[in-house]
Amino acid sequence: MRTFQQYLLFTFRSILFWVLAFAFMIIIRYFGIFEEKGVSILPKYELPIQDLLFYVCMSSIPFGIFYAAVEFLFDRYLAKTLSLGVIIFSKTFLYLVTLIFLVSTVVEYTGYMLDVSLAEERGWWRTNKTFWSIMIYFVIASLVFSFIRIANEKFGQGVFIKMLLGKYRKPQEEKRIFMFLDLKSSTTFAENLGHYKYSQLIQDCFYDLNRIVRKYDAEIYQYVGDEAVLSWKYKRGIKRNNAVALYFAFNDRIDQRSEYYQEKYGLIPQFKAGIHGGTLMVTEVGSVKKELAYHGDVINTTARIQSQCNTYNTNVLISESLLNDLQLPEKYITKNINDLLLRGKAQTVNIHSITLA
Structure with a gap:
């Protein structure tokens, strides 16, 4: 869901982006073409700007829907199996074919509305300068x-703005x-698998992690070796108990792929986690x-809470201050x-373990 x-x-x-992008292009073309010397358009063929904007x-809208579907499907099913170059080329080809179809449809429909033939033969777009100017604009807008x-x-989300x-x-x-979030027994795994296969193991684990982070409104702050640091705005982490x-x-995701991990690496990875929340400072660093x-x-406290998982033989530890703000169900x-x-630390921190019933 x-x-x-x-x-x-x-x-x-x-859809919103492409509506604005194409509307901006039409406004430039509509007002700019009349300023060009030697350009003359008969009044009977003029289309009011509001109508032109509406049609474009x-x-x-269908292009925006198609664009979203392609991006979503590629990211969900092909991002790991295909190289970045192949993905970019495949997407560009699909967009090109779709854009040719849409532009051709718009040209024919506009010609019908103006009662004039704007495209006299099939394949007109191959040598049409207007079409290729649209394509260049599309590529830039897509980037x-x-x-x-x-x-x-x-x-x-929203931080970039x-x-x-x-x-x-x-x-x-x-x-x-x-x-x-830290991989358990990582040193043993690294020795048994070797650095190359161990690196593949970490890559697979974090790929599975990435498949679910959006579902729980999480942000990946950074990866440090075999450890991932995730973050939530406090209200988002509390909502639906996302932070827990x-x-x-993530464990369920790994269990579902246990046969894959067992066959490829001879093990099923397990992770331990420390969870804590509070007020801190955020700033832009580096040039x-x-x-x-x-x-x-x-x-610092979250990292040290996670370090106690082995001591108390548990996979998840959470600070009491954060636990009190959650409403965990009976499971x-x-x-x-x-x-x-x-x-x-000078003061003690009360910690709780969490397991499934």
């Missing part, structure tokens, strides 16, 4: 859309939840490689672990 909602949201954004915007999408995935506006040039206070549900959904950095006790069993004086 959540995946379908994500697809609908992405489709809406795709309506034709861009812009892809860039915005990649930036949103990199920094988190805030960075463009310079919000994080100075440190900002935010309340967030973090999860440190993601871990068990050569810009990124957002989180500073504060929340990060989750929590167990209080006595106040711990975590390394580097």
Whole structure:
């Protein structure tokens, strides 16, 4: 259900983007062509700008839907199996064929509305300068859309726009939840598998993780070796118990592919997690490689909570302050672990383990 909602949201954004992109192109063409010397259009063939915008915007809607479907299907089913070059070429080819069809349809329909033949023969687009100018514009617009999408995935939903506006040039206070997710027995696995196959194992695990992060509104802050650091805005992490549900959904995902892991690596990977939330500072760092950095006790405490998983022979540990804000259903069993004086901290932190009933 959540995946379908994500697809609908992405489709809406795709339609909105392409409606605006094609409308902008038409406005430039409509007002610019009359300023060109030597250009003359008979009054009977003129189409009011509002009508022209309507026809083009309506034709861009199916293209926006198709564009969203292609992007979604490629990312979901082919991103791992195909190289980036093949994916880009395949997408571009599909978009080209679709655009030729749409432009041809628009030209024929516009000719019908104006009672004039605008395209006299099939394949007119091969030598038509207007068509290829549209194609160049389309390629640029498509790159812009892809860039915005990649930036949103990199920094988190809505963060990219805030960075463009310079919000994080100075440190900002935010309340967030973090999860440190670490592969258990990683040293043993690395020795037994060798560095190449071990690297493939980590790649497969994090690919499975990426398949579910959007479903639980999570953002991947960074990867550090065999560890992934996930983050939520506090309200999003609390909503539907996302900060806890993601871990068990990730376990289910690995269990579903247990035969694959067993056959390829001779093992089924398990992860341990530490979860904590609170207020910290976020700011933009770097000039050569810009990124957002989180500073504060929340990060350090979460990492140290996760480090206690082996000590207490449990897979998930969560701070009591965060647990009290959640409303976990009965399928989750929590167990209080006595106040711990975590390394580097002056005050104790009460920690609970979480398991499934």
